[in-house]
Amino acid sequence: MSKGLDTTQDGQTRSSGVTRRRFMKGAAATAVVVPAIAAVRSSRTEPLADAERWPTWKNTARWGEWVERPDDMQPALERHVSADVVIVGAGFTGLSAALELARHGAQVIVLEREFAGFGASGRNAGYLGGGVALEYDLFLKDIGKERAKEIVRYYEDAVPFVEGKLKEHGIDCDYNQSGLIRAGIHPSQEEKVREGVRASAEFGAQSVFLDEAQMRARGIPPAFLFGEYTPRGGTLNPGKYVMGLRRAALRAGVKIYEDTPLLSYTEGSVIQVNTPRGSVNAPVLMFATNAYTPQLGLLADKVVPLRVSAIETEPLSAAQLKSLGWPRREGIVTAHWTMESHRLTAHNTLLVTTKRLHYPYGSKTPNVPDYDQYRELRIALHDRFPALKDIAVRACWSGYVSFANDALPVVGATGSQQNIYYSAGCSGHGVASQSMVGHMIAQRIRGIEPPLLAALHHETPSTLPEPFRWCALNGALTGASAMDDWLNRRVRDAANQRG
Numbered sequence: 001m002s003k004g005l006d007t008t009q010d011g012q013t014r015s016s017g018v019t020r021r022r023f024m025k026g027a028a029a030t031a032v033v034v035p036a037i038a039a040v041r042s043s044r045t046e047p048l049a050d051a052e053r054w055p056t057w058k059n060t061a062r063w064g065e066w067v068e069r070p071d072d073m074q075p076a077l078e079r080h081v082s083a084d085v086v087i088v089g090a091g092f093t094g095l096s097a098a099l100e101l102a103r104h105g106a107q108v109i110v111l112e113r114e115f116a117g118f119g120a121s122g123r124n125a126g127y128l129g130g131g132v133a134l135e136y137d138l139f140l141k142d143i144g145k146e147r148a149k150e151i152v153r154y155y156e157d158a159v160p161f162v163e164g165k166l167k168e169h170g171i172d173c174d175y176n177q178s179g180l181i182r183a184g185i186h187p188s189q190e191e192k193v194r195e196g197v198r199a200s201a202e203f204g205a206q207s208v209f210l211d212e213a214q215m216r217a218r219g220i221p222p223a224f225l226f227g228e229y230t231p232r233g234g235t236l237n238p239g240k241y242v243m244g245l246r247r248a249a250l251r252a253g254v255k256i257y258e259d260t261p262l263l264s265y266t267e268g269s270v271i272q273v274n275t276p277r278g279s280v281n282a283p284v285l286m287f288a289t290n291a292y293t294p295q296l297g298l299l300a301d302k303v304v305p306l307r308v309s310a311i312e313t314e315p316l317s318a319a320q321l322k323s324l325g326w327p328r329r330e331g332i333v334t335a336h337w338t339m340e341s342h343r344l345t346a347h348n349t350l351l352v353t354t355k356r357l358h359y360p361y362g363s364k365t366p367n368v369p370d371y372d373q374y375r376e377l378r379i380a381l382h383d384r385f386p387a388l389k390d391i392a393v394r395a396c397w398s399g400y401v402s403f404a405n406d407a408l409p410v411v412g413a414t415g416s417q418q419n420i421y422y423s424a425g426c427s428g429h430g431v432a433s434q435s436m437v438g439h440m441i442a443q444r445i446r447g448i449e450p451p452l453l454a455a456l457h458h459e460t461p462s463t464l465p466e467p468f469r470w471c472a473l474n475g476a477l478t479g480a481s482a483m484d485d486w487l488n489r490r491v492r493d494a495a496n497q498r499g
């Protein structure tokens with residue numbers, strides 16, 4: 001059987017977990033709520049920014065926290081070749097799987113549509129985190145407490161896994177093992193943060209509550225009032241990390257073809273993958289395409305891509321750094337409905353991400369700038385660091401995370417011979433976990449079933465069909481943003497009153 005990119009085959013065979021009545025109710029509600037909230041939002045946002053005012057990553061690619069086309073681009077595939085395993089996608093997942101397979105002597109081919117790290121792996125916020133800030137509420141009711149503990153262990157174990165791989169492959173990616181803080185910016189968030197500490201303890205993640213005095217004693221900037229601190233993990237330069245994996249894979253004999261998109265594939269005991277000017281035959285195919293997977297005709301009703309953006313400032317001066325404090329440079333995320341993340345990089349820039357999420361109609365992933373998101377991120381930067389209000393934004397970029405309805409990873413095998421493996425649904429927590437899941441899928445391909453991989457198997461609820469999906473998702477995201485905006489206004493008003 002042949003699969004092309006336009007097919008709509010579902011990689012999972014079980015039926016939907018969402019009833020027709022549930023989604024019709026949701027869609028009807030959002031049809032009313034979305035335009036209303038959109039109207040409220042558009043009435044108080046600035047006019048669309050001129051593209052010229054927003055620098056793109058291309059201007060400053062050599063020092064920023066993301067990757068651009070490498071100087072040693074690997075040649076595109078231009079003939080017919082064979083391998084033991086063909087992997088599609090050269091991000092954390094694909095490269096980690098390739099490394100593990102090559103280590104055990106397999107001949108591995110990686111096909112990458114653009115260049116290694118082009119996806120989320122080369123343009124994320126760089127938080128190497130475990131269970132902190134997981135959406136417990138979203139998945140708990142579906143899988144129960146014992147299963148949730150295994151899921152949290154999966155995220156927690158992924159952190160030392162990556163730390164080990166950095167050492168093993170000698171990857172210098174400015175890793176700062178600072179721990180991470182999920183902070184509140186308004187007293188009304190305290191209960192949510194304390195609940196996070198309680199849930200972490202219950203599910204086996206280690207964290208402590210820091211009150212205002214403890215936050216100030218650590219030198220955390222004053223906008224962040226209290227927080228859940230986890231000593232596990234820290235921050236790294238994701239561009240350097242993914243390029244380190246790429247170098248290690250090439251050293252290990254993995255053949256990476258860049259500028260080489262998969263166009264179609266055939267199922268069977270030998271799979272043929274077709275690209276524009278070549279093809280690969282292999283008994284095993286792995287899709288390490290995360291947010292891009294639905295476009296390949298797989299998991300189209302299980303996961304959706306969400307656009308996430310980031311801005312990075314010019315380097316802070318010595319005086320600005322001194323005024324900021326923040327000596328350990330812990331990565332900070334906020335307890336908003338859609339979290340903000342703020343961190344200081346090794347080259348003394350401030351990196352601000354998330355805050356707004358957007359679902360593009362039809363699960364498309366256009367590689368376009370998102371000026372609305374950049375403007376919102378700049379507002380967040382000014383709100384949290386008022387002393388830096390004149391600092392210039394030197395780069396902005398957007399990428400895609402993959403989200404399932406239950407916020408759990410989507411990992412499994414499909415095809416008539418069950419020899420087509422896939423990984424998606426990173427939920428925006430993939431620096432650690434996608435690296436480990438790639439490694440675990442490679443073990444599974446070698447015939448070893450890691451217990452934590454088995455723990456991930458579950459029935460992913462189906463998403464709604466379009467246009468209900470677009471309405472429901474963007475309605476929920478806009479609603480979350482509206483609640484966050486309301487809270488931000490209260491924080492701003494209180495600051496203005498203080499003078």
Ligand SMILES: Cc1cc2nc3c(=O)[nH]c(=O)nc-3n(C[C@H](O)[C@H](O)[C@H](O)COP(=O)(O)OP(=O)(O)OC[C@H]3O[C@@H](n4cnc5c(N)ncnc54)[C@H](O)[C@@H]3O)c2cc1C
Pocket residue numbers: 088089090091092093094111112113114115116117118119120121122123124125126127128129260261262263288289290291292296308309310353354398399400401423426427428429430431432433434
């Ligand atoms: C702005 C942003 C901030 C984030 N911040 C964090 C964070 O701080 N911490 C965290 O844990 N996670 C974060 N994430 C999520 C994290 O980056 C992802 O979970 C992770 O990188 C996913 O890795 P991956 O290898 O599975 O997918 P990707 O890195 O997306 O790789 C998939 C690859 O598949 C390729 N591809 C697609 N289609 C084809 C085709 N037809 N043929 C060949 N190749 C194809 C793509 O070009 C891409 O390179 C963030 C994501 C974004 C976008």
